[in-house]
Amino acid sequence: MKSINHKWNIFQMISFRFIFIYFGLYISTFFISFLPYTTSLVRWLTYNIQSLPVWVADKFLGIEITVFPGGSGDTTYNYVEILTFFILALIITAIWSILDRKRVNYKKLLLYFSIYVSYYVALNMFSYGFSKIFYLQFSAPSLTRLLQPYGSSSPMGIAWTFMGASKTYTMFSGFAEVLGGLLLLHRRTRTFGALTVFSVMLNVFMMNMSYDIPVKIFSFHLMIMMLFVALLDYKRILNLFGLKKSFQVSVPPVKYFQNRKLSIGIWVFKIVFLAYGIYTLINNNLEYVNETKNKSKPVLYGIYDVETYVINKDTIAPLLTDKTRWKKIISDGKWFSEYIIVKGMNDQTTWYSYKIDTLKKSLEMKSYNDSTSVLNLHYIQKDTTLVFEGLWNKDSIKINMNKFDLTKFRLTNRGFNWINEYPYNR
Numbered sequence: 001m002k003s004i005n006h007k008w009n010i011f012q013m014i015s016f017r018f019i020f021i022y023f024g025l026y027i028s029t030f031f032i033s034f035l036p037y038t039t040s041l042v043r044w045l046t047y048n049i050q051s052l053p054v055w056v057a058d059k060f061l062g063i064e065i066t067v068f069p070g071g072s073g074d075t076t077y078n079y080v081e082i083l084t085f086f087i088l089a090l091i092i093t094a095i096w097s098i099l100d101r102k103r104v105n106y107k108k109l110l111l112y113f114s115i116y117v118s119y120y121v122a123l124n125m126f127s128y129g130f131s132k133i134f135y136l137q138f139s140a141p142s143l144t145r146l147l148q149p150y151g152s153s154s155p156m157g158i159a160w161t162f163m164g165a166s167k168t169y170t171m172f173s174g175f176a177e178v179l180g181g182l183l184l185l186h187r188r189t190r191t192f193g194a195l196t197v198f199s200v201m202l203n204v205f206m207m208n209m210s211y212d213i214p215v216k217i218f219s220f221h222l223m224i225m226m227l228f229v230a231l232l233d234y235k236r237i238l239n240l241f242g243l244k245k246s247f248q249v250s251v252p253p254v255k256y257f258q259n260r261k262l263s264i265g266i267w268v269f270k271i272v273f274l275a276y277g278i279y280t281l282i283n284n285n286l287e288y289v290n291e292t293k294n295k296s297k298p299v300l301y302g303i304y305d306v307e308t309y310v311i312n313k314d315t316i317a318p319l320l321t322d323k324t325r326w327k328k329i330i331s332d333g334k335w336f337s338e339y340i341i342v343k344g345m346n347d348q349t350t351w352y353s354y355k356i357d358t359l360k361k362s363l364e365m366k367s368y369n370d371s372t373s374v375l376n377l378h379y380i381q382k383d384t385t386l387v388f389e390g391l392w393n394k395d396s397i398k399i400n401m402n403k404f405d406l407t408k409f410r411l412t413n414r415g416f417n418w419i420n421e422y423p424y425n426r
Contacts, residue, residue, distance in 0.1 A: 027120045298332075385403070
């Protein structure tokens with residue numbers, strides 16, 4: 001076993017300093033966000049950290065940053081941010097190397113930092129994994145998605161549909177992520193956990209790259225962080241996979257702390273912090289699941305084909321060239337329950353927010369893009385038929401519709417079959 005005073009070469013010293021600074025900047029606010037009552041602090045830190053890349057973009061790149069990370073993690077800001085962190089890491093590494101040039105190694109700091117990075121990735125694996133296990137990140141395709149032609153889907157839309165169409169595969173992916181996270185929490189399994197998460201994230205990264213999913217930067221960073229942790233044990237990995245030498249479970253040669261009371265205190269803090277973090281993630285997912293379960297489907301839930309369309313007592317023929325006649329309406333109970341979506345004869349969609357009174361059987365619809373387009377309707381719903389009748393602004397309108405049979409969708413109703421005499425590839 002090598003001594004703690006074993007001297008590192010110059011490449012090891014400079015590489016560690018750079019990795020320490022870069023990863024430290026990248027994950028600077030993550031752990032604080034898991035602590036209770038830190039929302040204001042995290043918001044303040046995030047604002048101040050974000051201001052630096054914005055300044056760099058404006059002063060050196062001539063770019064005005066107007067969009068910040070939200071649904072997308074591959075914004076212009078994100079790319080400027082990693083460029084800023086990269087340059088900062090180079091500068092600080094150079095200064096650090098000059099000021100601390102007599103240092104022999106950073107074994108203890110490396111030990112603590114590898115734990116820090118491992119816990120960061122582990123908690124992210126729990127976050128993504130639980131959202132898949134509870135069938136939230138990917139879920140069954142919505143009615144609007146089922147009606148959308150393949151050719152008009154985005155690559156990301158296809159990937160989301162592919163994942164969501166199979167609850168089994170989605171949950172399997174989630175369990176793989178959670179397993180990798182759990183293995184990262186213990187020092188004896190950390191290397192195996194790093195290899196597991198690296199494999200999982202490599203697949204995720206390739207999906208992001210191949211289907212234009214805007215989490216490319218983040219998934220790449222998780223992947224290289226796990227490569228960093230795994231390579232700390234590269235000799236044992238080579239012995240296991242390449243050199244066919246004996247493989248033993250090793251324990252880090254450096255103790256965390258010499259003081260026993262301090263070691264116990266840190267161990268208790270670790271257990272409490274991780275337990276709280278995992279509990280928070282699971283609880284948030286369960287609350288969302290319960291909220292979704294308790295949320296009833298819209299009264300008009302379903303897909304309706306328009307049979308007759310009458311404006312001012314004139315029946316409008318179902319011509320594909322007609323830009324005003326409706327072809328279908330969709331009332332979705334998943335993500336779009338606050339809207340009724342109208343598909344025209346030319347397959348263009350218009351979204352309407354609506355208010356419904358089930359006692360009076362009245363319905364008010366307002367176009368999402370044009371607030372002056374208002375329909376005040378009375379509706380009659382019976383079995384598989386639906387009738388709208390009333391005013392569209394100053395015009396009278398009457399629409400007769402038939403409900404589409406949702407069991408006709410192969411994607412959601414084919415199911416799993418142990419025996420397939422022939423491939424069912426449609």
